[in-house]
Amino acid sequence: MRPVIPYVIAALLFGIGVYGVLRRRHAILLLMAVELMLNAVNIVLVTAATTVQATLAAAGVGTPYTGHVFALFIIVIAAAEVGVGLAIVLQLFRLRSSAAVDTVPLSDPDPPPDAAHATAAEPDPPTAEAVPR
């Protein structure tokens, strides 16, 4: 097995993830791109585990599964991240009627959002019709 193949694939996936994060405007698509990056990392971990395992086995020193363990952990963290992230996206959508991250104000609430989004933004108060519940 050539470790370079999964490694390069992971690198490409990571690059695509970065590209997606930067390119996309929709928050959910952003999250998807983040998932791509996480998966790239997972591939690296698992491949490394396999590679090291082979080297260690050649040297006759046990078989550590650390890479696998980390990959599992990252999957769990990704799940948590998606859960919280989607909750935030929903809230954002509820406030702005849009899931575009551009409209997220990072300063104090006082300065009004850009005029381009002022029509879409209905800052106060969140109307009940925005919540489909």
Added chain:
Amino acid sequence: MTVADILLLALGAVAVGAALLVVTTAHVVRAGLYLVLTLGAVAGMYLVLAAELVAWVQVLIYVGAVVVLLLFAVMLTRAPIGASADLDRPAGPAMLIGGGAGLGLAALFIDAYRWTAVEFGEPGRVGVLGEEIFGNWVLPFEVLSVLLLAALIGAIIVSRPDIGARNGKVPH
């Protein structure tokens, strides 16, 4: 070139191709479906890399749960089913940084590993992995469970404005 290499190449091609579609498609829902494809291909790669448990967890959690969550979110945010025009930003900086990161990392890996081959060790058995998790890594495991709990509660509180509000005042 062994069979494993060929499989990895093929799965990798699928993953990369689907990922490209994820970040380029104009349909939000399709992006989610392409993501399923990518994640599935990655799971296949895990299998080839003898990480059986990771592969199945990937399928279960990512493909089964995360993607479903994402699709739910798409629905809840009333994303347009068809193609949307305003999904993207200018591509220049994204291309630069993303391409730089991806190709740079790839170059690093290629430089590090060249075309060397390694032997597979033992296939990742679930039992050994379980011992590893609950032996060496039990503490991070527990922390992770707390993290999950916190994320759960956080997600609930964030998504339900009536819980965080006090005296009828709703944040924003």
Added chain:
Amino acid sequence: MTTHAPLAMLLPAIPFAAALVTLLLPQRSRAVAATLGIAGAAGALALTLVLLLTFDQPYGGYVELVRFGELAVSFGVRVDTAALLVAVATGVVALAVQVYSVSYLHDDQRYAPYAAQVSLFTAAMLLVLVAGDLIVLLVGWEVMGICSYLLIAHDRRLPAAPGAAVKAFLVTRVGDVGFWLGIILLGVGAGSFRIADVLAAVTAGEISGTVLTVAALGLLAGVAGKSAQFPLHTWLPDAMAGPTPISALIHAATMVAAGIYVVFRLYPVFSGATGVLAVLGVMAAVTMLLGALAATAAEDIKRVLAWSTVSQLAYMAGALAIGATAAALFHLLTHAAFKALLFLGAGIVIHAVGTNLMSGMGGLRRALPATFWSMTIGLAALVGLPPLAGFWSKDAILYAASGTAGWVAALVFAAGLATVVVTAWYATRLWLRTFFGAPRPSSQEGSPLQAMAVSGDPSSKPVHGAPPLMLWPVVALAVPSALLGFAAFAEAFVPWLQTPDPVEWAGEYVAGAQAPVPVLAEQELLHIGVFMVVPVAAVALGIVLAWAMWRRDTAADPARLLGPVRPVFAHAFYLDQVQHAVVVRPVTAFARAVRRTDEVVVDGAVEGTGRGTLGIGALLARAHRGAVPRAVAAVLGGALLFGIVAVTLGGAW
């Protein structure tokens, strides 16, 4: 061997205790303060006399105070006849000043602090006199400095007083830096601050020549400051802003005498260091003539006396420079007597006419007969008329200078002889202008001269006679001024004035000190012979010149003889201005530059840092307020950049 070391330690303690108690009194409690001050001075004087009468041979005692590693600082006293004699002079003058002040400052609002400061001044001087340890000496030395500052500034009504006080303090402080350095060098070099050890080390040659020279020069700087020697003499005439009794105290017995006394006390240090005595000699010769010439043109009676002090101190310094230490100390004692007399007498005159200026005096010999005769004795002693005290001591110095080989002695002799003429001239001028001629109208009402009136009720026009409390000290001081010179005839007196023998001294404490005996020849104070004609002739020349000038016009100032150089003399050769230009202005300019540097560079750096940080912060804040995508792009781009840098610099490629 009788040892009165504890008693000797008590000597400065008596006036010190008086000062402490007086300081605790309310400011207006005149009677108690005066009593305490007089009691302190009288007690010190009595104790000194007891010590002197029971004196057998030099003794000392040490109480170790602090030990800094190798170096010990101890409260030590060392008593010999020289110290006791100067202490007697100090006690007498202090007592006279305390008694005199009661009347002179009769309407002063802050008498208690004044009396306390005089007592403290006396205590400090006594401490310097009996100190057996350089650190103790330094303590007394510095306390004198602060006392002079406080007392010169005592009269707050005088506009000149604060400036004069600050000047006195700063100028002496300049010298004290050197003094400090000298003491440190000596103490470290000898491994002990005890004067005995230091002198033993010096005579044994344990301190290297360079260190010794530097230390001696440093001490000399301090001495020049304290004893008002050129070029640190400028503070003394200005110190006239203080009350007249304080001038008497400073000029006669305490502050200025301390410098001469320290040279005397540490004489082996100076004689052992090459060239330092020559420096002292040149300094003395310059100061001598400079002071005398400045006195010729001064209009303020106290200023004349102040310049004469500068000049007379230079005599002592010159005597020390040529090795005539006994003569120097003898002159110190006689000078203490007649200069205290002159100042106190001048105080009576000022008190009587309400002005310091001689132009406002004249014909006072009828109004103030006792003062007139006392001042006459004092002035004659200052001039050196035989057989008064000043004649014998000055003659001893001049004779020693003429009999010593070397250019320094020749210089001192020449300057000394010239100064005798000038001294006679200005003393005669003062005498004639103050006590003879027609009574001049006193200063006009509201004229600026009124502000200069040190004491007394400024509005009282008629010349009033001397109050008895002021007169008695003056008359009493006339006795030693007239007769002290005859002490030189006493066989036992001369050895009493010898500088301490360091070996003998050290031998009391250091077992088996084997230092070579320094050659300090037995000095004579009395030389009856043809030589005596020379100074007497010089005196006569000066007196006749002044008298001839005065006789032509009794109302005019004989100083008109000086012609065009008169303003030069009156301004003391513009040395104040020179000092101002050479020292003060560069220092203030430098201080201003430092301040501006501080404000612009240091503060600017600090404030600039703050402002810059705020500005950058604002920039960054604006960057942070940007939309999320830009932030994300920045984060990821930054990460990529870091990665590239790490890979490139990390040596991976």
